[in-house]
Amino acid sequence: MAIEIERKFLLASDTWRRHAVSVRALRQGYVCSAPDRSVRVRISGPDAWLTLKFGPAGPAREEFEYAIPLADAEAILAHAADTIDKQRHIVPWQGLTFEIDEFHGRLAGLVIAELETERVHDGPLPDWIGREVTDDPRYYNAVLVRDGLPEGRR
Template identity: 45%
Template sequence: MPLEIERKFLVRSDAWRDQATHSERLRDGLIARQDGLKVRVRCYGGRTTLCVKSGRRGLSREEFEYDIPADHADAIFAHCEGRILEKTRHYVPGDSGVWEVDVYHGALEGVVIAEIEIPTETTIVTIPDWVGEEVTGDPRYSKSNMLTARSRAAKVRELRRAGLASL
């Protein structure tokens, strides 16, 4: 089974930017989520894919990704309204492998997360100075939960502007 083993961290500074070798824009639409299983449609680097990820067990989860035609991806995105994320992924080499630094746009503007895929759960990772707190497995930093939290905060701001926040 294809297994993804990764660790996720907040980013504490922009020092990584000078080290990035390349970047690509990603568009990610959540199709379905149930009991930790997620199904997404993705567009990045000239690829369009359907991706299925199992729930996380420790640092690991199963990940299946299949290329699909671009017009199929466009049709699927139409069913993901409100659950589409856009980000720029920057690739930064490090002592323990290549870090993927995701800078979110749109609804998650300002969120920057660094991830590193590792061969085993016991692999020692050298943490660069620009990497901050580890958030692997922290539900507050799942894409869906971050999007929900931002959406709720925006609604509260709207209510406050309208003078209805105390209702």
Template identity: 50%
Template sequence: MAVEIERKFLVASEAWREQVSQSTRIAQGYLCTDPERTVRVRTKGKAAFLTVKGKNAGISRAEFEYAIPVEDALAMLQLCPNVLDKTRHLVDIDGHTFEIDEFHGANAGLIVAELELSSEEATYPQPAWLGAEVSGDARYYNSALSENPFSEWKQ
């Protein structure tokens, strides 16, 4: 079984922008947002994927991702009630790749850094721009953001 082990953080400054190696626009929708399982469809640049994720257990969860034709993904996105629009920026530090998602549309203003790890105990770099960890805060799950956008949160 494929397992995703991921930490998620807010960003504390714009300093990460100087370290970006690649940026890609992503459209992402959810066919199922049940906490026990999510089913996501995503276009990422000129590629597309269907992903099934299990329930979180700490910072780990089952994840199965499959490449699909872009035309199929675009049709499936039409079935999604809300589609996230974001730009994913990659920042490589000491052999680790931070995926920094800069949200647009109803989630504009939210920037989240994600880091996949080999184990829950793995150490990782902590650059000065890395802010508070929000790994366990369900509000920051992309599936939750599709239903309750950042712009509608009571600050």
């Protein structure tokens, strides 16, 4: 069993951009989702994954991820009710690595920083990090794809 420890944040500024070391396009859709579980397919270039997540919104959830053939991922995405398109920027900061997702399409304008760690990080954060939304299910991709942008997101 794999436990994913991840915190989510809105951003206070875009100064993170000058520290980004890579970016890649992602397309993902949800085969099913409920408040405590989701099944996702994600494509990035020639690579594709099937991901299962279990547990309520919060910093620690079970996650199982498997590489799958691109053709299978595209076929599965055809069954998704909707998809998310985003760019993921990798931003290192003082030994930590932030994954900053810049959403497109109907979620355009939303930018979320994610911090995955071995244990819950409670130390200092960069000044470009804004409000934490880890415990707010409206900011989970499975909910965003279904409900769209949260009201009052800033």
